[in-house]
Structures are given as C-alpha cells and as structure tokens.
Amino acid sequence: MPDIVLYAAEVTLNGLMAGVLYALVALGFVLIFKASGIFNYAQGVLALFAALTLVGIQRGQVPFAHLINAMTGKHYTNFPWEIPALLAILLTAAVMVVLAIIIEKLVLKHLVNQAPIILFMATIGMAYFLEGFGDVMWGSDIKTLDVGLPQGLNEMIDNTTYNWFGYGFFIDNLDIVASVVAVLLVTALTLFSQFSKQGRALRAVADDHQAALSVGISLRFIWILVWSIAGFVALVAGVMWGSKSGVQFSLSLIALKALPVLMLGGFTSIPGAIVGGLIIGVGEKLFELLIGAPFLGGATENWFAYVLALVFLVFRPQGLFGEKIIERV
Amino acid sequence: MFYREAGDFKTSYGEDSQTFPIKFDRLRYFAVLAIAFGVVPLFINDYWANAVAVPFLIYAIAAIGLNILVGYAGQVSLGTGGFMAVGAYAVYKLMTAFPEVSIFIHVILAGGITAAVGVLFGLPSLRIKGFYLAVATLAAQFFLVWLFNKVPWFYNYSASGQINAPDRTIFGVFVTGAQTSAMAKYLFCLVMLTLVALVARNLTRGTVGRKWMAIRDMDIAAEIIGVNPLTTKLSAFAVSSFFIGIAGALFFAVYLGAAEVGEAFGIQKSFLILFMVIIGGLGSIFGSFAGAAFLVLLPVFLKNVLVGTLGWPTDLAAHIELMIVGGLIVVFLIAEPHGLAQLWRVAKEKLRLWPFPH
Numbered sequence: 001m002p003d004i005v006l007y008a009a010e011v012t013l014n015g016l017m018a019g020v021l022y023a024l025v026a027l028g029f030v031l032i033f034k035a036s037g038i039f040n041y042a043q044g045v046l047a048l049f050a051a052l053t054l055v056g057i058q059r060g061q062v063p064f065a066h067l068i069n070a071m072t073g074k075h076y077t078n079f080p081w082e083i084p085a086l087l088a089i090l091l092t093a094a095v096m097v098v099l100a101i102i103i104e105k106l107v108l109k110h111l112v113n114q115a116p117i118i119l120f121m122a123t124i125g126m127a128y129f130l131e132g133f134g135d136v137m138w139g140s141d142i143k144t145l146d147v148g149l150p151q152g153l154n155e156m157i158d159n160t161t162y163n164w165f166g167y168g169f170f171i172d173n174l175d176i177v178a179s180v181v182a183v184l185l186v187t188a189l190t191l192f193s194q195f196s197k198q199g200r201a202l203r204a205v206a207d208d209h210q211a212a213l214s215v216g217i218s219l220r221f222i223w224i225l226v227w228s229i230a231g232f233v234a235l236v237a238g239v240m241w242g243s244k245s246g247v248q249f250s251l252s253l254i255a256l257k258a259l260p261v262l263m264l265g266g267f268t269s270i271p272g273a274i275v276g277g278l279i280i281g282v283g284e285k286l287f288e289l290l291i292g293a294p295f296l297g298g299a300t301e302n303w304f305a306y307v308l309a310l311v312f313l314v315f316r317p318q319g320l321f322g323e324k325i326i327e328r329v
Numbered sequence: 330m331f332y333r334e335a336g337d338f339k340t341s342y343g344e345d346s347q348t349f350p351i352k353f354d355r356l357r358y359f360a361v362l363a364i365a366f367g368v369v370p371l372f373i374n375d376y377w378a379n380a381v382a383v384p385f386l387i388y389a390i391a392a393i394g395l396n397i398l399v400g401y402a403g404q405v406s407l408g409t410g411g412f413m414a415v416g417a418y419a420v421y422k423l424m425t426a427f428p429e430v431s432i433f434i435h436v437i438l439a440g441g442i443t444a445a446v447g448v449l450f451g452l453p454s455l456r457i458k459g460f461y462l463a464v465a466t467l468a469a470q471f472f473l474v475w476l477f478n479k480v481p482w483f484y485n486y487s488a489s490g491q492i493n494a495p496d497r498t499i500f501g502v503f504v505t506g507a508q509t510s511a512m513a514k515y516l517f518c519l520v521m522l523t524l525v526a527l528v529a530r531n532l533t534r535g536t537v538g539r540k541w542m543a544i545r546d547m548d549i550a551a552e553i554i555g556v557n558p559l560t561t562k563l564s565a566f567a568v569s570s571f572f573i574g575i576a577g578a579l580f581f582a583v584y585l586g587a588a589e590v591g592e593a594f595g596i597q598k599s600f601l602i603l604f605m606v607i608i609g610g611l612g613s614i615f616g617s618f619a620g621a622a623f624l625v626l627l628p629v630f631l632k633n634v635l636v637g638t639l640g641w642p643t644d645l646a647a648h649i650e651l652m653i654v655g656g657l658i659v660v661f662l663i664a665e666p667h668g669l670a671q672l673w674r675v676a677k678e679k680l681r682l683w684p685f686p687h
Contacts (some may be wrong), residue, residue, distance in 0.1 A: 039460050070641045110663040116460070117405060121607045122662045124600060128655025134650040207333075256596065259464045265459070297479040306468035313465060315458045325458075329550045 003167070009170045011285045017175035019180045021244075021266020024237040025258035026265065026273040027186070028230040033267050034206040035106070035226040039120045042127040044255020046096070047233055049134040051238030051247045053095050056138040058088040063137045085147040089235070096231030104224045111153050131252060140249070145242035149177050178240040185236060186274065189229070198225060206268075260309035266322020275320060280305045332680040340457075346395060348530055365519055370512045378511035379584075385625045386518035387579045391483060392605040393529045394572030399603070401533055401612035402565030404454050404462060405543030409468035409602045412570050414594035415443045416577025418483050421492045424582070424599050432497040432504060436521065437580045443574020446473075451566030455559060456547040459634075470596055477590040491589050494582040505582045514583050521579060525572050532568065541565050542612070577605035608661055610670025619669035627654065 020271055025043060032040040056063065069075055083091070083249035095160060104145055150173040161169040193199035204212040205222045241251055261280050265272025284304040292300030318325045332353045339345040349355040372384060391413065398404050419439035424432065450469040457465050477483050484492050496506030503509045503519045532538055540561045543551035554559050582589045587595075601624065607631055609620020635646035665671055679686075 030493055066642075070639075070645055082332065102463050107663070114662075114666055117399075117611075118662055118666045120460070121603070122659050124604075124657030125655045125662065129652050129659065130655070132648045132651030132653075132655060136645065138654065140644060140648065158467075163481070207361075241619060256467065259467060263461055263464050299475060302475050303468060303471035306471055310453055310457075310465045310468040313461055314453050317456050317458070319461075327549050328551060329547065 001115060006165055006167045006288060008265055010171075011289045012282050013169060014175070015282035016287035017171070017179055017281070018285065019239065019278040020086055020175075020179045020274075021240055021277075022254070022261045023186070023274045023277025024182050024233065024240065025254050026261040027189075027270065028233040028237070028272045029258060029262050030265075030267065030270055031189075031226055031233065033228050036205075036223055037119075037209075038108075038123060039116065041120060041123040041255065042130060043230065043234060043258065044252040045127040045130045045134075046099075046234035046254040047238040047241065047254065048247070048249070049099075049130050049238075050092055050096055050231065050235035051145055051242035051251060052134045052138045052143070054088055054092045054147070054235070054239065055143045055242070055247055057091050058083055058085060058147075059137060066139055067136055089147065089239070092235055093232055096235055097228045098229035100231050102223050103227055104220060106221055109220070127252070127255075131249070135179055142246050142248040143242075145239065145244065145247050145311070147239060149174055149239075149243050151243065172244075174240070174244055176246075181236060181240070182274075184234065186270070187268060189270070191260055198222075201304060202226060202231055217230070231321060242246075257305060260305040263309040263319055266319030268323055269319070269321035271320035272319060282310065283308055332677055342552045344575060348527075348534070356592050360607055362523070366516075367466050373511050373515050375511045378515050380629055381625060383518055383584050384557075385621055386515070386522045387576050388602065388605060389618050389621040389627060390518075390579070391573050391602045392524050392574060392609060392621045393574035393614060394510055394524055394605045396609070396613070396617045397533070397541070397572070398565055398569035399606055400613065400616075401545060402541040402562065402569075404451070404459070404562060404565060404572065405496035406569075407463050407596070407603065408450060408464040408473075409573055410594040410596055410598035411470040411473035412443050412447055412573045413577030413580060413598060414477055415446045415570075415588050416440060416483065416574030416593065417588060418477050418579035419443065419574065420578035420582050422483070422485075422496070424495055424497060424498075428495070428497075431499060432582070433499060435497075436575055436582070438631045440571040440574040440654050443577065444571040447535035447570020447573070448563050451503055451563050451570075451681045454562050454566070466594075470599055474590050474594060489589075491587050492581065493587045497582075506586070509583070511543060518581060521575060524617075525575065526614060529568075529572070533614065537564060537568075538623040545612075588643075604658060606656065608668055610668030610673075613668070615668030615673060619673070623669065624654075627657070630652050 004048070025047060028043045028046070029040055032038055032043070053272065055061075060081045062068070062079060064078045065076045103126065107122060111122055154171045154173045154176060157169055157171045161167065173320060193202055201212070201217045201222055202225065204215070204217055206217065209219065212222075233295045237254070238247075241254060245251075257280075258277075261273060261276040263276075264279055265274070266274030287304050288298070288300050292298055313319070337350075339350075348357075349358050369382070377390065379540045391409065392396075395406065395409055398406050416439045419442040423430070423435040423438055427435075437666070446469075449464065453465055455464050478490065484490055487493075494505045496503055496508060498504065499517065502513050504513050520547050533541070540551070540556045541564075543556050544558060544561050544565075549556055550563075565607055577594065581593070582595045585593060605619060605620035605624050607620070608623055609618070610616025631653060632646060635641050635649060636643055641649075661668070
C-alpha cells in the first residue's frame with residue numbers, strides 16, 4: 001500500500017479520537033441549549049474550572065492561597081495531605097453541582113424571558129468570571145493532571161499494524177480511553193433521559209417550557225439538574241483534555257472548537273454533536289495532512305472547522321440533525 | 330427644566346430634520362465637541378493619551394461599527410477582531426507601498442478594503458441566521474488571523490512576522506511612528522471618531538437605518554413589505570466593516586505602532602468590542618461611546634487600585650480584574666439589559682419633567 005494511504009488511515013483514526021473529545025464538549029452545549037435555550041459559551045471554562053479544581057483537590061492545595069498571601073503576607077501553599085484520584089473526582093463533581101446551583105440562583109433566575117443574545121452575553125460574562133475565579137482560587141501556573149489513566153503509544157496497535165502493513169500506527173492510549181469514556185457517557189445520558197423520571201421531565205422541558213410548567217415540572221429544578229449534568233460532562237472533558245495537554249488557560253478555548261461541531265450537528269441534537277465532532281476531527285486532520293501542510297503552510301486546523309461549518313450551513317442552515325427552521329411572520 | 334422641546338419652534342424643514350432637534354441636546358453636543366477639540370489637547374500627556382484617551386476613541390469607532398451590525402441590523406458577529414486586522418494590514422500595505430499619499434486617505438481606503446472583505450463574509454448571512462451566523466463569523470476571525478500570519482506578503486516578508494508603522498505626517502505633524510506627540514495621536518483619532526459618529530448617526534436616522542431596523546426586527550416581514558434583504562444586510566456588513574476597518578487601521582498605526590496579528594486582533598478583541606456594544610446599549614450611537622468608555626476605564630481603574638494602592642502582585646490583579654469585568658457584565662445584563670444608553674434615556678425623560686414631575 002502506498003505510504004500516503006497509510007498516513008491518511010492513521011491520521012483518520014487519530015482524527016476520530018480527537019473528534020470524540022470535541023463531541024464531549026459539544027455535548028454539554030447541546031444539553032443546556034435544549035433544556036433552557038441558552039447558548040452556553042462558558043462550557044469550555046467550566047471544563048477548565050473542573051480540571052483546575054480536580055488538580056487542586058488532589059494535591060491538597062489551599063484554595064485562594066495567592067489571594068490570602070497577598071492580603072496577609074503569609075506563605076500558604078498546600079495542606080499536608082493528598083487525596084486519591086477517585087475521591088477527588090467525586091468531590092469535584094460535588095463542586096460542579098454547587099456551582100450549577102449558584103449559577104441558577106444568581107444569574108439564570110434573573111434572566112428569564114430575556115432575548116437569547118442577552119443570555120449568551122451573560123454566559124460570556126460568566127466565562128470571564130469563572131476563568132478569573134479559577135485562577136485566583138488555584139493559581140494560574142500550568143498543572144499536570146494525573147488520575148491514573150494510561151498514556152503514550154499503544155503497543156498492541158503499533159505491533160499489529162506493523163505486522164499487517166509494515167508501518168506501525170501511532171495511537172495514544174489516552175485517546176482510546178477517552179473514546180470509551182465518551183461512549184459510556186453518551187449511553188448513560190441516553191438511558192437517563194429515556195428511562196428515568198427526571199430524564200423524562202428534561203425532555204418535556206426541552207420540548208416546550210410552558211407545557212412542561214403546566215403539568216407541574218419545576219423549571220428551576222430542571223435547570224439546576226441540566227447545568228449539573230453539563231458540569232459533570234465538563235469535568236469528564238476537562239480530565240481528558242487535562243491529562244492530554246496539561247491544565248492551562250488554553251483548555252477553555254476548546255469551547256470555541258466545539259462551536260463548529262455544534263453547527264454541523266445542529267444545536268439541538270445529541271447524535272448530531274457526536275457525528276459533527278467526528279466529522280470535524282477527521283476533516284481537519286486529513287485537510288492538514290493532504291492540503292494544509294504541503295500547500296498552505298500548515299496550522300490550518302485553526303480555521304478549517306469553522307470554514308467547513310460555514311460552507312455546510314449555507315446549504316443546510318439547521319445543521320445535520322437540527323430541527324427544521326420554520327419561519328412565520 | 331432644561332431638556333425639553335417646548336418653546337423650541339422650528340421654522341424650516343432643515344431645522345426640523347437636524348441631527349439633534351432638541352436645543353439642550355444640540356448645545357451639549359457642541360459643548361462636548363468644544364471641550365474635546367479645544368480643552369483636552371492642551372492638558373493631554375503621554376500617560377493619559379496611551380492609557381485612556383486614544384484607546385477610548387479607537388474602541389468607540391469599532392463599537393459604533395459593530396453596533397450598526399448587531400444593534401441596528403441584528404446580525405450578531407464575532408469576527409470583529411479579524412476585520413480590525415484587515416484594516417490594520419491594509420493600512421500597513423498602503424503606507425509602505427504609497428508613502429507619498431496622506432495617511433488620512435490610507436486610513437479611509439483601509440476602511441474600504443475592510444468593507445469589501447466584510448461583504449464577502451456577510452454573504453452567508455442571507456442563509457444563516459441567529460447564533461448559527463455568530464458562529465459562522467468566527468470563521469472570518471480565525472481564517473483572517475491565520476492568513477495574516479501565514480502569508481509573508483502581508484507583513485512585507487519581515488523576519489519577525491510583525492508589522493511596524495512607518496513615520497507619517499499630516500500637515501507636517503507626525504501622527505504615526507515613534508516621534509508622535511500625545512496631542513497629535515489624540516486629535517487624529519478624535520477627528521476620525523467625529524466623522525464616523527456623524528455618518529453613523531445620520532445613516533441610522535434615514536432610510537438605510539430604518540431598513541436595517543426592519544430587517545433586525547423580523548427579516549421575513551421586512552422582505553414582504555419591500556425591504557430587499559440582500560442589499561440591506563450587505564450594506565450593514567459593508568458600513569460596519571468600514572468603520573471597524575478604520576478602527577483597526579488606527580489601532581495599529583497610531584496606537585500600537587507595531588502589531589502581531591494573533592496578539593493584537595485575536596478573538597478576545599472581538600468579545601471586548603461586543604461587550605462594549607452590549608453594555609453601552611444595542612442600537613444606540615451614544616451607547617457605543619458609553620460602552621467603550623466603561624470598558625477602557627474600568628481595567629485602568631482596577632489596576633490602579635489593586636496594584637497601585639493595595640500593592641498586590643500583577644498576575645493576581647489581572648485575574649481579579651477578569652472576575653470583576655465578568656461579574657459586572659452579568660450584573661449589568663440583569664439590572665439593565667438595554668445598557669447604559671437606556672439609563673441615559675431614562676435620565677432624559679426625568680430631566681424633561683424636572684423639577685415638576687406631575
């Protein structure tokens with residue numbers, strides 16, 4: 001087989017894995033958009049905040065150490081203990097639930113019935129706030145996140161493909177784990193929304209706010225629930241991205257990468273988020289390999305996803321699986 | 330007592346359709362112009378010009394531009410940073426290619442080039458609406474920044490990949506380059522802002538502005554009553570990008586002097602200007618000024634308090650500043666979703682009746 005086909009196959013596999021991670025972030029967007037019509041820009045920062053909190057709890061950092069030191073002149077850094085990864089993840093999940101409650105109480109409650117653009121801006125404001133808050137709470141240095149996930153070259157795939165084609169594929173173990181986790185997460189979410197009482201309420205709210213209210217579903221509870229779930233999804237995404245490239249500010253930028261994924265898939269469709277993520281992941285990697293790097297000077301991954309989504313939307317304005325847009329005067 | 334139309338009789342069509350029909354408004358407007366042109370330049374020094382005045386003037390131009398697109402025509406755009414970069418690189422290429430032409434003309438031409446690019450990226454708005462469009466404009470942001478980074482022609486093959494503004498003069502006074510005085514910078518930007526604001530104000534009062542607002546309120550209904558969505562949306566994109574291009578050109582040539590595209594015109598800039606528009610008030614020229622002033626002054630103020638007075642480390646202060654800006658945006662949206670311009674309108678209503686409110 002010619003080399004370029006093998007490269008392309010390897011890149012496609014890696015693109016699929018990257019796409020799964022994009023889809024993870026996009027999933028949080030879709031959940032919130034469906035349940036409350038809010039386009040939640042803060043999703044990426046939620047992932048960053050979750051990852052920061054996880055590292056902080058795991059290492060036993062003193063929260064706000066920087067601020068306390070600046071105000072009192074002392075030098076606190078760490079508590080004298082470390083917390084096992086699993087417990088730390090549970091604690092972080094609890095923090096995300098508390099955060100969801102606070103967001104609902106302080107922000108969303110007061111913005112009911114506002115225009116979507118105002119809500120969108122509010123989530124950008126929240127993103128700024130959380131970004132600053134996370135840094136003040138845990139420090140802004142680049143942290144490594146290690147919750148015991150396997151990392152590095154998967155030797156089995158490398159050996160097998162070497163025996164088959166004479167060229168070993170490089171697949172990161174972490175990407176495989178991430179894909180498995182993503183599949184589990186989506187399955188769990190689907191089961192939850194199809195078969196549990198809260199899940200049904202969630203779908204009812206997504207269908208029609210007023211009708212849901214009229215049959216006695218508490219909108220506020222649903223919002224807290226859905227922001228908690230989005231926080232949990234953000235935690236998972238934060239763990240995966242954090243293990244891969246360290247916990248730092250750029251983590252919050254994956255939210256921007258999730259936007260074209262959403263556009264491709266449609267804002268209201270969970271399968272759309274996943275398919276969109278895979279298309280974008282594979283598309284940008286293949287484009288970079290075949291056209292970007294040889295002809296355009298590289299780094300096309302920065303914009304390829306957006307341009308693809310833009311071109312795609314011109315032909316299908318509601319995305320792949322979005323609800324058909326019906327406009328009436 | 331002061332602010333009222335009573336007793337202010339119009340005897341000609343010209344008077345009736347003037348920009349500021351109420352006498353108090355008109356006087357205030359001339360007073361502000363007189364102070365801005367006559368008094369401020371006498372006292373301005375380098376610190377005030379670079380930290381407050383020049384960024385305020387330039388951001389106000391950009392905010393007016395974005396406000397036309399988002400506030401008047403209802404097309405949400407997150408590509409402002411990219412369009413500012415077009416203005417900056419256009420003025421750079423023009424300045425280096427035609428050194429004998431006045432910088433003033435270059436800045437206007439840069440606006441024109443940005444308008445053309447804006448129309449190009451505005452074309453999808455005929456099919457894509459709402460948030461889908463907002464995200465689609467991100468394509469402009471990222472693609473343009475990448476383009477200016479990757480194609481050496483745009484930065485004249487300089488080794489650092491930066492663009493540096495050469496020295497240029499107007500009437501023998503330096504307005505770009507290292508020798509520019511604070512006053513020259515300030516006055517140059519002020520002249521541009523005054524022109525832009527006048528054009529914007531009068532465009533939005535007339536036929537064009539009403540078409541934009543009709544499209545904003547409901548584009549299908551507007552189309553049915555005879556507003557052409559193609560020309561209306563594209564003209565909004567063109568005018569808006571024209572102003573944003575001018576802002577980008579000034580931001581690079583007058584304010585920064587040297588720029589690296591990813592840093593100076595990244596996505597953060599798009600959001601910053603969108604914040605100015607939202608906090609100031611959508612669909613209001615005055616709001617653009619107020620929003621720009623607020624978001625330029627706030628960080629300067631916070632930095633002075635936190636670092637200067639309390640003596641905290643700069644990185645901590647930067648994070649707290651992020652928190653406060655983010656928090657304030659949320660508070661603002663909750664308290665007054667129509668922005669500072671709405672507060673101003675309420676104040677004017679009160680003024681009309683004062684001191685006898687019943």
